[in-house]
Structure formats: C-alpha cells, structure tokens
Amino acid sequence: MPIQDNEQGATNQLKKIRSALRALRDAVILLNDDDGLEWWNQAAQDLLLLQSSDKGRRIFDFIQVPEFIKYYQEATTLNTDADADADESVHIVSWQDPNRYLKCELTPFGDEKLLIIYDVTRLQHLEAMRRDFVANVSHELRTPLTVLMGYLENFSDQPDMPANWRRGFELMTQQTARMNRVVNDLLLLSRIEIEETHAFNEIDMTKLLTHVYDDAQAYNQEYKHTIHLHIDTYDGLYGSEMYLNSALSNLVINAIKYTPKGGNISISWTKTAEGCRFAVEDNGIGIAPQHLARLTERFYRVDSGRSRATGGTGLGLAIVKHVLYQHEASLQIESVEGIGSTFSAVFPNNHVRSAAMN
Numbered sequence: 001m002p003i004q005d006n007e008q009g010a011t012n013q014l015k016k017i018r019s020a021l022r023a024l025r026d027a028v029i030l031l032n033d034d035d036g037l038e039w040w041n042q043a044a045q046d047l048l049l050l051q052s053s054d055k056g057r058r059i060f061d062f063i064q065v066p067e068f069i070k071y072y073q074e075a076t077t078l079n080t081d082a083d084a085d086a087d088e089s090v091h092i093v094s095w096q097d098p099n100r101y102l103k104c105e106l107t108p109f110g111d112e113k114l115l116i117i118y119d120v121t122r123l124q125h126l127e128a129m130r131r132d133f134v135a136n137v138s139h140e141l142r143t144p145l146t147v148l149m150g151y152l153e154n155f156s157d158q159p160d161m162p163a164n165w166r167r168g169f170e171l172m173t174q175q176t177a178r179m180n181r182v183v184n185d186l187l188l189l190s191r192i193e194i195e196e197t198h199a200f201n202e203i204d205m206t207k208l209l210t211h212v213y214d215d216a217q218a219y220n221q222e223y224k225h226t227i228h229l230h231i232d233t234y235d236g237l238y239g240s241e242m243y244l245n246s247a248l249s250n251l252v253i254n255a256i257k258y259t260p261k262g263g264n265i266s267i268s269w270t271k272t273a274e275g276c277r278f279a280v281e282d283n284g285i286g287i288a289p290q291h292l293a294r295l296t297e298r299f300y301r302v303d304s305g306r307s308r309a310t311g312g313t314g315l316g317l318a319i320v321k322h323v324l325y326q327h328e329a330s331l332q333i334e335s336v337e338g339i340g341s342t343f344s345a346v347f348p349n350n351h352v353r354s355a356a357m358n
C-alpha cells in the first residue's frame, strides 16, 4: 500500500477515535506533563465549564477537591513496586452540586495522563438504598427476636415440660440465638458503613489487646489451645476502640474456632517501618488459595457446616475489613491448607500514637 494511503488511513482512524471520545458521556481529559489541559471532550467541557482558551491551564485550577489532589499526586508520583497499593480511582462529591458523585480515574502514559470522570450518582444512591434496607430490616427484626428469646428461655426453664418437647425447645433456642447473632452483626456492619464520622480516640493497645486475650482465653476453655500474646511495643493507636476491639477479637476467635483442639495461637503487636502490625497466627485447618480473595465477602464461608456449628455468622471478616479500612489498614491473609493461617494488618504511622509521647 502506498505510504500516503497508510497515512490517510491512520488519520481517519484517529478522527474516528476522537469523535468516539467526544461522544462519550463520561468526561475525558488529556493532560500534558505539566498537568495542563491538552484535549477534552464535550462531557468534560460541560462538567468543568471549559472554554477553548483554557487549553494549557492546570487541572487543579478546575478541580480543587483535596481527595482528588491527593489521589492525583499519588497516581503520578508512584511508579515503583510500592504503587501496587495505590488506589485505581477516587470517588469525590461534585464541587458544583453536593448531590452528585463522581469517580475519577487517572492513567499516566509516558509523560501524559488520561483523566476520565464518571458520574456515579445513581450507583451511590443504589448503594445507600441497599445499606439503609439492610439496616432497617435488621433493626425491625430485633424486637420480635428479643420477645421470642425471652419466652423460649422462660418455657425451657419449666421442670414439667414434656420430654418430647424438650428437643424442639432446645433447637428453637439455638436457632433464635443464631438469628440474634446474625442480626447484631448486620447492625454492627451497617453502623460501621453508614457512620461518616467515627468517634476516634487515643487507644492504649496494651490494654485493648490484654482484654482481647482475656476474652479469647474464656472462649478457649473447650478448645484447650495454647495462646500467647506478644506485645513488642507500647505504641497505641488513634481510632475507634469499640470497633477495633470487635474486629481484632473476631480474628482471634476465628483462629480458635478453625484450629483443632490443643493447637497453638500467637497474637502479636509489633512496630514496623510503616507503622504497627497486629497479627494472629494459628496452626489450624488453613484455607485453600482459591478462597482467600473472597473471605471478606458477607456470608462467604469455606465450609458453611463448620462455620454454623461453631456459631459463626459469616460476617466476621466483613466487619474486620470495614473496621481496618476506617483505620487506613487492610487485612493480609497468609494461609496453607492443613498447616495454618496468619491474619494481619499494618496500621500506618499517622494512626500510631507513640508510647514515648504519652
């Protein structure tokens, strides 16, 4: 094919791509190496109220939302292995309309960057409806359950109960207790998700972990594991004591439940370069690799029979994930089936309260 035809073909192709981008309902902006506006489509023009004279002006003149600036800087400055944890996008509230939610996604290529801004208002509303629905249903179930449990307890205490009824009452008591645990965990999860500002305080981690350890020992009576608590730093945390207590206890109780009797469990609190690390290690049943990514989903269990038999609700790790997220930490799971598991989280330095300062 003659070179001219080739060039003509490429130009036509480019024109097609440009008109496709222009027609997109999402805002597309091409930025140069100085973060200046190079090209944009109609949706970006409408969103940022751009004029052709704005070419070359920096993106921060138009979007001044702090979360966006932080995300942008992280996405453009990190380009080593450390950026594996960098967020792929950021959700912000529109600066023009507080009822509109936007998702910004920045892709650096060479010295330039492509910024795509999606309107996710509808999705956010659906998500809010889901959260409110679960919270309302759980709340509505609470009172009837309390009444049921109260009467069941009263009747079960009757010495003259016919023997053929006793088993039925036992099962009803067990199942209502289970339903009560599920409802309480769902309520806790909704509360953690819905609360926008959390009551954060300075937490004495030595005290909190000793408390978690004492509760674990009480739960451990029938399992007879050896449980060790290693506190290698007196550093504390800035966070929610109630939620952290619940999350860390969940991890320790899981280690107890999923380890055959007489196992070894080690709980530790150590200082690292990035912050402070909490870890629970067990030599229990372990988890096959294909389950690891889904463990923190609500009601996901490797073996639902075992989970139910040990009183599990299937919501524990979902609670853990949310609580850690509030504290800018994330759950790491290392596990080998038949050998054991380690569940850990590193709390970043901005949440750590140095013991030396107290």
Ligand code: ADP
Binding pocket: 250, 254, 255, 256, 258, 259, 282, 284, 285, 286, 287, 295, 300, 301, 302, 303, 307, 308, 311, 312, 313, 314, 315, 316, 317, 318, 341
């Ligand atoms: P559950 O109430 O079922 O324990 P979780 O959300 O706490 O719910 O845990 C989800 C699943 O993860 C459990 O059902 C279990 O299969 C697995 N799991 C959690 N912790 C451990 C552990 N320490 N060892 C092995 N499996 C675990």
